[in-house]
Amino acid sequence: MKKAILGIALVLAAITTVAFTTENKDQVPQAVKDAFAKKFPTVQKVDWEKENDIEWEAEFKMNKVAYSANFLEDGIWQETEHEIKISDVPQNILSSLKTNFPGYEIEEAEMAETPEGKVYEFEMEKGKKEMEITIDSNGKVLNKELEEDEDKD
Numbered sequence: 001m002k003k004a005i006l007g008i009a010l011v012l013a014a015i016t017t018v019a020f021t022t023e024n025k026d027q028v029p030q031a032v033k034d035a036f037a038k039k040f041p042t043v044q045k046v047d048w049e050k051e052n053d054i055e056w057e058a059e060f061k062m063n064k065v066a067y068s069a070n071f072l073e074d075g076i077w078q079e080t081e082h083e084i085k086i087s088d089v090p091q092n093i094l095s096s097l098k099t100n101f102p103g104y105e106i107e108e109a110e111m112a113e114t115p116e117g118k119v120y121e122f123e124m125e126k127g128k129k130e131m132e133i134t135i136d137s138n139g140k141v142l143n144k145e146l147e148e149d150e151d152k153d
Helices: 002-025 030-039 091-100
Strands: 047-050 055-062 065-072 077-083 105-114 117-126 129-136 141-148
Touching (some): 030 065, 030 077, 091 117
Antiparallel strands (some): 065 077, 077 105, 129 141
16 A cells, blocks of 8 residues: 555655746746857757746756756856766765764765866765765865755654
8 A cells, every 4th residue: 555655755756846847938038048059059858947037957968977057047157966876976076075074974975066167065874963075176075065864764
């Protein structure tokens, strides 16, 4: 019974997502569509979502990898990110994580490209503590946010 309910919930979530992105597709400013097409000329299928009042996010796949890219309404590119395998994280970044966050385990790794350069974003855990960390390509910690995970036992 739980599997049936979960299956129904997943189908409803997929329908809602398709309806939402299809509805928004016509609202995406032409400047955003043009900027996306220029930056990612080989991408054919894109799902659009309005992030906030001035920003749009495109979700798409390239080389079987899921990406997201954000653009301002006037078409200015803000960021592109995608998940990466831990084995693909450069050694200097892994060393920085190990030094600065001893005992934390990497749960998820992403690489983000912005106009300022490339950064790596991590979700890490240590017991009940969860931390989101952003590191530049030189290994410098740019941001860290600690969150207590109350669901873990």
